[in-house]
Amino acid sequence: MIAELQCVVLDCSDPMRLAEFYRSLLGGTVNQQDQRWSLDDAWATLHLPSGLVLAFQGAPDYQPPQWPNPERPQQFHLDFGVPNLDRAQEKVLAWGAVVLDDGHEGRSWRIYADPAGHPFCLLQH
Helix, strand or coil: CCCCCCEEEEEECCHHHHHHHHHHHHCCEECCCCCCCCCECCEEEEECCCCCEEEEEECCCCCCCCCCCCCCCCCCCEEEEECCHHHHHHHHHHCCCEEEECCCCCCCEEEEECCCCCEEEEEEC
16 A cells, blocks of 8 residues: 545535535535645535545536536546435435436435535435
8 A cells, every 4th residue: 555545526616515515414524624735715625524535626617427428427426325315315405416316116225416416326224
């Protein structure tokens, strides 16, 4: 091993809005002081209880993925385990997510887009 993951960075048009969305979903602290990053209108961070950091970078002319359109691919997605899919869906929709695939009867996962359009999945565990 030669490296340690410092953070995952997501491009978006509104870094603070996306940081608050993921704080609502995962907990943690938005824009906690950290010598590794300076904070401004084009950059926000979310320090998770696990120690991982998500960062949100403002991108000029940001164009969100259009799942499942290969013309504007997702590039990556995040998976989150939840104890109850229906309750979790209700909350993420209230926070600004959009359903991309509500799944089939009995399937244990669903696909959403965050407020910046990045796909993510909720998986019942």
